[in-house]
Amino acid sequence: xxxxxxxxxxxxxxxxxxxxxxxxxxxxxxxxxxxxxxxxxxxxxxxxxxxxxxxxxxxxxxxxxxxxxxxxxxxxxxxxxxxxxxxxxxxxxxxxxxxxxxxxxxxxxxxxxxxxxxxxxxxxxxxxxxxxxxxxxxxxxxxxxxxxxxxxxxxxxxxxxxxxxxxxxxxxxxxxxxxxxxxxxxxxxxxxxxxxxxxxxxxxxxxxxxxxxxxxxxxxxxxxxxxxxxxxxxxxxxxxxxxxxxxxxxxxxxxxxxxxxxxxxxxxxxxxxxxxxxxxxxxxxxxxxxxxxxxxxxxxxxxxxxxxxxxxxxxxxxxxxxxxxxxxxxxxxxxxxxxxxxxxxxxxxxxxxxxxxxxxxxxxxxxxxxxxxxxxxxxxxxxxxxxxxxxxxxxxxxxxxxxxxxxxxxxxxxxxxxxxxxxxxxxxxxxxxxxxxxxxxxxxxxxxxxxxxxxxxxxxxxxxxxxxxxxxxxxxxxxxxxxxxxxxxxxxxxxxxxxxxxxxxxxxxxxxxxxxxxxxxxxxxxxxxxxxxxxxxxxxxxxxxxxxxxxxxxxxxxxxxxxxxxxxxxxxxxxxxxxxxxxxxxxxxxxxxxxxxxxxxxxxxxxxxxxxxxxxxxxxxxxxxxxxxxxxxxxxxxxxxxxxxxxxxxxxxxxxxxxxxxxxxxxxxxxxxxxxxxxxxxxxxxxxxxxxxxxxxxxxxxxxxxxxxxxxxxxxxxx
Ligand code: ATP
Ligand code: MG
Numbered sequence: 001x002x003x004x005x006x007x008x009x010x011x012x013x014x015x016x017x018x019x020x021x022x023x024x025x026x027x028x029x030x031x032x033x034x035x036x037x038x039x040x041x042x043x044x045x046x047x048x049x050x051x052x053x054x055x056x057x058x059x060x061x062x063x064x065x066x067x068x069x070x071x072x073x074x075x076x077x078x079x080x081x082x083x084x085x086x087x088x089x090x091x092x093x094x095x096x097x098x099x100x101x102x103x104x105x106x107x108x109x110x111x112x113x114x115x116x117x118x119x120x121x122x123x124x125x126x127x128x129x130x131x132x133x134x135x136x137x138x139x140x141x142x143x144x145x146x147x148x149x150x151x152x153x154x155x156x157x158x159x160x161x162x163x164x165x166x167x168x169x170x171x172x173x174x175x176x177x178x179x180x181x182x183x184x185x186x187x188x189x190x191x192x193x194x195x196x197x198x199x200x201x202x203x204x205x206x207x208x209x210x211x212x213x214x215x216x217x218x219x220x221x222x223x224x225x226x227x228x229x230x231x232x233x234x235x236x237x238x239x240x241x242x243x244x245x246x247x248x249x250x251x252x253x254x255x256x257x258x259x260x261x262x263x264x265x266x267x268x269x270x271x272x273x274x275x276x277x278x279x280x281x282x283x284x285x286x287x288x289x290x291x292x293x294x295x296x297x298x299x300x301x302x303x304x305x306x307x308x309x310x311x312x313x314x315x316x317x318x319x320x321x322x323x324x325x326x327x328x329x330x331x332x333x334x335x336x337x338x339x340x341x342x343x344x345x346x347x348x349x350x351x352x353x354x355x356x357x358x359x360x361x362x363x364x365x366x367x368x369x370x371x372x373x374x375x376x377x378x379x380x381x382x383x384x385x386x387x388x389x390x391x392x393x394x395x396x397x398x399x400x401x402x403x404x405x406x407x408x409x410x411x412x413x414x415x416x417x418x419x420x421x422x423x424x425x426x427x428x429x430x431x432x433x434x435x436x437x438x439x440x441x442x443x444x445x446x447x448x449x450x451x452x453x454x455x456x457x458x459x460x461x462x463x464x465x466x467x468x469x470x471x472x473x474x475x476x477x478x479x480x481x482x483x484x485x486x487x488x489x490x491x492x493x494x495x496x497x498x499x500x501x502x503x504x505x506x507x508x509x510x511x512x513x514x515x516x517x518x519x520x521x522x523x524x525x526x527x528x529x530x531x532x533x534x535x536x537x538x539x540x541x542x543x544x545x546x547x548x549x550x551x552x553x554x555x556x557x558x559x560x561x562x563x564x565x566x567x568x569x570x571x572x573x574x575x576x577x578x579x580x581x582x583x584x585x586x587x588x589x590x591x592x593x594x595x596x597x598x599x600x601x602x603x604x605x606x607x608x609x610x611x612x613x614x615x616x617x618x619x620x621x622x623x624x625x626x627x628x629x630x631x632x633x634x635x636x637x638x639x640x641x642x643x644x645x646x647x648x649x650x651x652x653x654x655x656x657x658x659x660x661x662x663x664x665x666x667x668x669x670x671x672x673x674x675x676x677x678x679x680x681x682x683x684x685x686x687x688x689x690x691x692x693x694x695x696x697x698x699x700x701x702x703x704x705x706x707x708x709x710x711x712x713x714x715x716x717x718x719x
Contacts (some may be wrong), residue, residue: 206395238276335565
């Protein structure tokens with residue numbers, strides 16, 4: 001190549017860079033011009049001293065124009081519109097495909113596309129953390145992202161298979177793991193982390209799902225206005241006549257005691273009949289065999305039958321079955337001899353010296369054991385389901401893949417009465433907030449310091465203090481709870497409460513009736529403890545904590561299940577399982593370890609964020625409740641994030657990596673170049689014409705203030 005052509009090429013690069021910058025600026029200007037009506041699409045462009053009120057004004061303006069997405073740099077804020085918007089069509093997907101972040105109005109597709117392209121160009125792993133309280137729109141957001149990848153990724157016939165399975169895993173898992181709560185008609189009652197695997201051409205070639213702590217207690221108990229898991233209603237409402245007859249079910253949810261406690265089997269926003277059809281179809285696509293499906297619905301029906309088994313006290317006060325019909329259905333569907341099942345429901349096995357003795361249950365005990373069995377059966381079947389889906393999503397080819405992880409968990413929730421389940425869910429949210437803080441506010445600011453970049457620190461609330469209160473070894477709430485669970489017979493929920501009072505009295509985020517001042521005391525019952533979470537106060541009723549944490553299933557409950565001929569149950573209750581001789585880990589401790597595992601998975605990838613906001617408690621469109629939203633903006637740390645973003649740098653790259661990637665844009669200098677990477681980068685950005693306020697040179701990295709500069713540079717490759 002002659003010098004002349006090189007100069008010519010360089011000129012073209014410069015022009016294109018300028019052109020792209022201009023295009024991005026034009027889009028920003030358009031947004032600034034329209035600002036009075038539709039607000040600003042990136043909060044970073046608001047006045048430097050944006051107040052919380054101005055922030056809210058901007059969100060409100062956009063919300064009323066049906067513009068539910070707004071950026072803070074590359075973080076996406078999404079406000080749940082509670083109505084269908086015409087912004088998720090194939091045409092919209094095409095519009096956002098391969099276009100730079102700031103060239104078009106904010107959209108979840110823009111984020112998805114940008115993650116995808118970064119993954120492809122840097123060949124590394126990413127994750128999208130979707131957070132917000134219950135009903136804020138996390139699950140919907142994760143579905144939109146998945147749909148975008150399914151449609152936009154290069155596909156072949158083989159990949160289409162994977163794509164369909166990825167998409168259809170959603171309705172199946174939602175049917176078994178979601179339920180109507182007072183906060184959300186389709187509330188996730190389990191945590192879900194899904195890896196989507198891509199090959200080097202960007203085709204989605206596989207996936208893997210990790211599920212976290214399903215709220216099993218819902219199987220046997222629902223609060224007023226809430227439902228059991230969707231699948232039960234889908235089966236009863238939508239199941240074919242033949243199927244129901246085979247399962248011994250009647251087409252009336254009111255007949256099943258596990259479905260009537262919430263007194264709201266019918267929900268206007270839910271169509272159980274058509275959802276049933278979707279799930280049924282999805283199960284076939286995910287390669288469930290007919291016998292898997294038979295076994296699966298045999299189990300779901302068995303749980304309903306189990307719930308209808310009632311006990312009477314016999315002459316000695318021991319439990320006996322009030323009627324045998326339901327028990328016979330369970331026996332038939334699970335393939336367990338009726339006698340064995342009956343004995344299992346009314347007796348427990350205890351070890352006396354070296355002998356095993358059967359002792360009869362009282363009626364209360366029998367009800368407890370029956371419910372424990374129903375929960376165990378459902379919970380283990382759910383895990384089987386996740387594994388089965390994973391088998392179908394697994395990619396057998398061993399070539400290197402990159403992944404995009406999607407995290408969609410149960411959101412922070414506060415009810416009138418909060419129990420062990422809310423404690424676990426809110427603890428999980430606390431951990432994710434901690435991760436967000438670590439990755440954005442804390443490490444970002446520490447990095448500026450380390451790299452010697454001049455920096456005015458932005459103060460923020462670090463919720464580590466609450467995480468520690470809950471999980472610290474030997475001293476946290478979880479440790480105390482586990483300690484009490486180790487003292488069967490002596491410990492009770494109340495002794496657990498007393499222990500907490502003893503150890504945590506004086507902690508700024510912990511309160512009980514006894515510890516409260518006179519005024520606050522009125523708001524607490526004696527059996528309550530209150531945590532001041534990052535997202536607000538939650539009062540937990542301590543009743544049931546020990547029991548739910550122990551999650552005891554009587555030993556012969558397991559033994560009975562081991563005799564099952566139903567292949568799924570057989571798989572879920574293997575003969576080699578350690579039995580009650582070895583103490584299993586408590587529920588909360590298992591959960592804690594699984595969250596540590598999740599954090600490790602996430603920390604090894606590049607983070608992206610979607611922060612979802614719930615606009616009102618009434619689940620209605622068009623209602624923007626200022627107080628509610630202000631509260632979320634506060635606890636989600638959005639103002640602090642904005643301050644760090646505005647004053648800081650959206651991108652940073654090690655000199656070596658930056659140089660490696662962009663040096664082809666300056667072909668007259670390379671490959672003859674011999675200096676250090678930092679010197680090389682200096683030359684390169686001079687050549688590219690970066691404005692001096694757009695970047696800073698740190699000790700080991702270059703920091704770029706605004707993503708548009710990097711995007712424009714990326715685009716120069718396409719000249
Ligand atoms: P949870 O923590 O309880 O699982 P969530 O944050 O996952 O809550 P979603 O189930 O995603 O909440 O959303 C609740 C409801 O809000 C949806 O069922 C849907 O009706 C509505 N919704 C959420 N996002 C959107 C959207 N982008 N467009 C239209 N409706 C939406
Ligand atoms: Mg959800």
